Amino acid sequence: xxxxxxxxxxxxxxxxxxxxxxxxxxxxxxxxxxxxxxxxxxxxxxxxxxxxxxxxxxxxxxxxxxxxxxxxxxxxxxxxxxxxxxxxxxxxxxxxxxxxxxxxxxxxxxxxxxx
Numbered sequence: 001x002x003x004x005x006x007x008x009x010x011x012x013x014x015x016x017x018x019x020x021x022x023x024x025x026x027x028x029x030x031x032x033x034x035x036x037x038x039x040x041x042x043x044x045x046x047x048x049x050x051x052x053x054x055x056x057x058x059x060x061x062x063x064x065x066x067x068x069x070x071x072x073x074x075x076x077x078x079x080x081x082x083x084x085x086x087x088x089x090x091x092x093x094x095x096x097x098x099x100x101x102x103x104x105x106x107x108x109x110x111x112x113x114x115x
Contacts, residue, residue, distance in 0.1 A: 029079070032070055036084040039063035042110045044091025049100035051107060059107075060088075062114045 043063065046056045067084060071077035096103035 028072060029076055032067065032076055032080045033083050035063075035070065036067050036080040037087050039067070039110075039114070040084045040087035041091050042107060044088045044094070045096035045100075045103050046107045047088075047092040048095055049103055049107075051104070055107075055111065059111050059114060066114060 039059075040063075043056060043060045046059065064081065064084065067080045068077055071080055096106070
């Protein structure tokens with residue numbers, strides 16, 4: 001009976017550890033994908049509004065570098081880059097909420113934050 005109890009306890013501890021690790025990895029991945037989405041929405045809005053292409057390229061390059069540096073492995077890096085690209089493509093053809101004149105302040109603030 002003691003051996004069965006110890007085996008059950010070991011299995012429960014292993015399962016709990018795996019679940020905690022999985023939740024932590026998932027939270028990291030969620031933050032990375034949120035960063036990719038938010039950055040792509042900003043870059044896409046700037047493209048839609050036809051802001052200075054050099055500013056947009058600078059913002060995009062810095063956002064992608066930040067995404068790459070925060071990814072814990074190649075899988076996360078690829079997943080976040082795909083998310084960035086897909087969202088960027090979608091928001092390049094969609095006017096930002098509030099219009100281009102209001103969006104300018106958002107883009108300028110985002111450029112400073114991504115540095």
